[in-house]
Structure formats: structure tokens, C-alpha cells
Amino acid sequence: MNKFVQVFTKDSFLVPVVAIIFGLIVGAFAMLAGGFNPIEAYVALFDKVFGDMYNFGETIRQITPLIFSGLAVAFAFRTGMFNIGVEGQFLMGMVTAVYLGVKLDLPFFLHAPITIVGSMLAGGLWAAFAGWLKAVRGVHEVITTIMLNWTALYLVNFILTTTLVPEGQQRSETIKESAMINIGWLSEMFDSARLHWGTLIALGAAFIFYIVLWKTRTGFELRATGVNPHAAEYAGMNVNKNVVKAMFISGALAGIGGACEILGVFHYQAISAALPGYGFDGIAVALIGGNTPIGVIFGAILFGILTFGAGGMKLGAGVPVELIRVVIASVIFFVAAHGIVRYFLKPILAKKKDKEVL
């Protein structure tokens, strides 16, 4: 029993939970300021998600890309890097998936897998470039990955307009059926919610994430590089190679995520003037999940519920969906500035310490 209590009073558990509660409170204040009833709105949010099979299925669809982008951000974090570029890597994965999905002519058991591998490489290489710049030129990855996000956005628009979008339209052709990864019978069970194999791939990726980082030599080297690059260097590890490798894997995860969104959900890609936001949500997911695979899955579920349920808040309580952005931003803020959370937790934690002394 004591052990059970310990888990729930651990910092790594308390800080994110309190940050989530603070985030919801900030959201509630914003709703009060806008003249809405926050309790009604939050109830409407959960009603939407758990109300019927279709919306529940769509929530699972919403959660899936967040697992990928969360894992991508978390993997880079574990190697001591902040990959803000998941956004761009995701986009590169998406455009590769559309391109291969439309242009290739293969039987179904080859088409989808080859497309996913292509997207994985595209996302991985896009990120590895930033890793290479860091390793060889010492350029900080935060700036390069931000710049690469916007470069990717316009490059993707260029590829789409020149090769895939029919004259005078704003979105690409639809991919061939052989490349789609939807699960027909499952979708039927969920009133034709867009469910696909990507969810399973995401969970598999989380498992592989764990195995690679904690059960292989490569993973040990990557984590060592993250904790202390100088010590890793001194121990004979090739830090530069590890930096590039880690960024490649991180970007590859994002690329697969992009492929699954295309092959399983949209089946086309539209020309966009703004970044889609998968990568930024991934930062929130990774932070709240403490950069562990299990944490990322829980974080993705939470943010998936929040972002999908936001539609319910609009219908049920008239609250604009953007409010949920405010909640998520506040959660990131409180996790980053955990000093603030600790400040409020002081009375509780102090009590705990007293007991320990006794």
C-alpha cells in the first residue's frame, strides 16, 4: 500500500498532473472571461468524446498522430536534443506518402509498406540534416529545425502544385486504394469512424522506442550522449554519429506518423499556408509524458481527447475551439516551469519530508 502511495506522490507523476489541472484552471478562467460556463464546457467536451461510437473512434484517430509526434520529440530529448522540427518532418512524410500513394502501381501487400518506408526515410533524412549540421558545424538544432519547418512547408506546397494537384485545385489527387491502410470491419463497428492500422503501428513504435533506448547498445550510447556528451566522448563513443543517428530516428518516427495520416485518414494532401501543428502538439505530449514511451501514450490520449472534444465544447457550450490551445499551452508552460508547480506543491511535499524524517 505504501508503495502505491509513493508512486502517486512522486515528482515525475505529481508535476504533470498538477500542470494539467493548472492548465484546465487557466482555461476555465479564460472561459469565464468570455462569458461561458466552464463546467458545462468541460462536461460537453467529455460527452463528445465518450458519447457515441463514431466520436470515440474519431478520438482514437486523433490520438494516433500524437503518439508518433510525441515519440519523435521524446526520442530527440533523450539524446539531449530539442527537435522542434517534427512539424516539418511530419509534412515531409505526408508528401512522400501522397506521392508514392498516387504514383506507384503495386499490389496492396507491397504498396502501403513501401510507401510507409519511403515516408520514414523522408522524415528521417529531413531531421538528420539538422543533426548533421549540429554534429559537423555546431549549429544549434532548435534554430535549424524551426527554419526547416517553414522550408518544408513551402517545399511541400511546391511538390504538390507541380506534380500532384490538378490544375486550378487546392488539393492533391486521391491515393490508390492499394496504399490505404484503413480497417474496414473496425470502421464499421465504430459507425464508419476513420480507424486504421496506424494506431497499431504507433503502439508498436512505442514498444520499439523502449527496446532501442533501454535494451540495446545503440540506445545506451544515445542516452549517454544525451546525459553528458563529454563523458560519452571520453568513453570512446562517437558523439557526432550518435547525434545524427538520434535525429534520423526521431524524424523517421514523425515521417511514419505523416504517412499514416495520409494512408489511413485523409488519402490526399491539401496546399496549406500554415503549419499543421502535429509537431507542436508532439512537444506537449513528450513533455507531459516525461519522455518515456508509456508517458507519451498517456499524453497523446489526453491531448487527443482535449483537441477532439473541443468540438463538443463548441456545440454544447458555445466555446470557440481555440480555447483548448490555451489549455495545452498552459500545460506546456507549467511543465516547463515546474518551479511554479513545486512552489504550490510545497506544503504537500514538505509534509512528506517530515514523515520521512520520522
Next chain:
Amino acid sequence: MAWLAMGGDLLHDTIVFSTALIFAALGGVISERSGIVNIGIEGIMVMGAFVGAVVTFMLEPAPYAPWIGFFAAGIAGIIFSLPHALASITFKADQVISGVALNFLATGLAVYLTKVMFDGAGQTKTLTEVFTKWEIPFLSDIPFFGRALFQGYPTSYIAFILVAVVWFVLFKTAFGLRLRSVGEHPRAADTAGINVARTRYIAVMISGALAALGGATVALTTTSNFSHNTISGQGFIAIAAMIFGKWHPLGAMGAALFFGLAQSVKTLIQFFGWNIPVEFMYMLPYVVTILVLAGVVGKSSAPAAVGKPYETGSR
């Protein structure tokens, strides 16, 4: 003569596009020179554009409305940058993450409030009172230079004056010396009796004010309203300009003008009928920044203590 007129137009457009970038890049310079990374500039610009547009809308049809809106945006920028200062200075949070949160918060909050205020519409009503271009008497009649330099928005003149002010403050005053020393070597500055935390707070607040003025410039000159894509990436281009400009106000201004030129070259492309895809013009600022950082185009190094929280008594 067509060439001269076109050249004048090109420079004129360049300055219109660059003005917001100059404000925000100056903000970036001040914050980073004090040792605080400010990725949140994009978000602060969004809030500046929002507050500028809304305050102006509320005061219409008074002819001074855009001026009040402009200054209100500056004050809003100071307030909005405070959470970042609190997190990264007092609570020693990761400055990049705190800045990312700020960006996230700004777009969410600004669009949310817009929808609350304007009955669910995603943008404010179109403003009737915005900044109009000032033609400086006599000077604006000079061929080429008149069109290029002396028929601009008042905000452009303010931006250029601020470049000089920021340069003077940073390099010619005691406060500027303190600000830079806090960014280069906070321990030495602390030993010399400079209050590191206070100096950094002031720097982040000034940076917020400047970035917000940049955002308001966009809303009150080019778009005449606020919507979710009034600011899309200008904050990051401003950060790029700061890096390309080597963390120096004059350099940042030069870089901002260069990126502004890249945006307005579209007119040039049409004039010559060149076949360069517009996407590549949009990409240019970002690609140039990567090249600069990679050392292909000159070397640029950040203030030594940038991004590191300062803990009294640490080594």
C-alpha cells in the same frame, strides 16, 4: 524611366514588408543580448497584432485610433512577455520550451478572444482607421529615393529611429553595458554589483514591447484586420534576421531589409516575367539562415550565456 520607377516601387515595398521584422528583430537582439532566448517573439507579435487591431476598432472613427492601438499593443507585449520572464528567469525553466508555450498560447488566446468579441468570426472587422502613408514634403518628390524612402508608413520611420535608439542604448549607455555583460558573463556581472535578474526582466519586457509593435504594424498597415494568419512566421523570420544580423541592431536591420526584399521581389519577378516559383521566394529567409549558421555565409556567434539560467552562487 520605367526602371527607375520600378526600382523605387521595389524599395518601397521592401521597407513596408521589413518594418515589422525590424521591430521584432530588435526585440530579439535585446532579449538575447541579456542572455534570454526568446522564441516567443512570434507569439508576442500575434498578441500585438490582436491588441492593436481591437483597440483601434474600439476607438474608431477617431483619427488617432491607430496610434492608441499601436501603443496599447506595445504595453500588451510587455504584459504578455512577463510569463516568459517569470518562467525563464525566476523559475529557471527551459527558455526554448517556455517560448514555444508562449507561441502556442498567443495564437490560441488571440483567436479565442476574437471569436468571443466578434460573434464567432475568425477575424476582426476590417478597420477603417489605419496608418496612412506619410509623404515627407519636398523629399518625397526626389526621383527614386523619394518613392523608396519618403512615402512610407509612420511605423517605418519609427522603426528606423528605434534601430538608432537601440544601438545607442546597447553600446553607448551604462544600462546597455550592463545588459550585455549579463548576457555574456552573468557571474562577473553579479560580482560587479549588477542585478542579473532585474536586468534580464527589463530586457525581456522591452523585447516584448518591440515584438508587439511589430505585430501591430502588420495589422495596422498591411492587413487592416486581425485573423489567425495575420502573423504567420514573421516572428521566426525576425529571429532569423537577428541571427543573420549577428545579434547587432544594425545587422538585424540589414537582414530584415534583405528578407523584406525577398518578399517584395515578387513584383520584380512579375516585371521581368521570370519563372521562379513563388514558394522558393517564401523559403529564402529560412534557407539563408541555415546557410549563415552553417558558416557558408559569414560566421555568427551568440552571446555566451544565452539560454542558460543564472543561479546565484553556482560556478
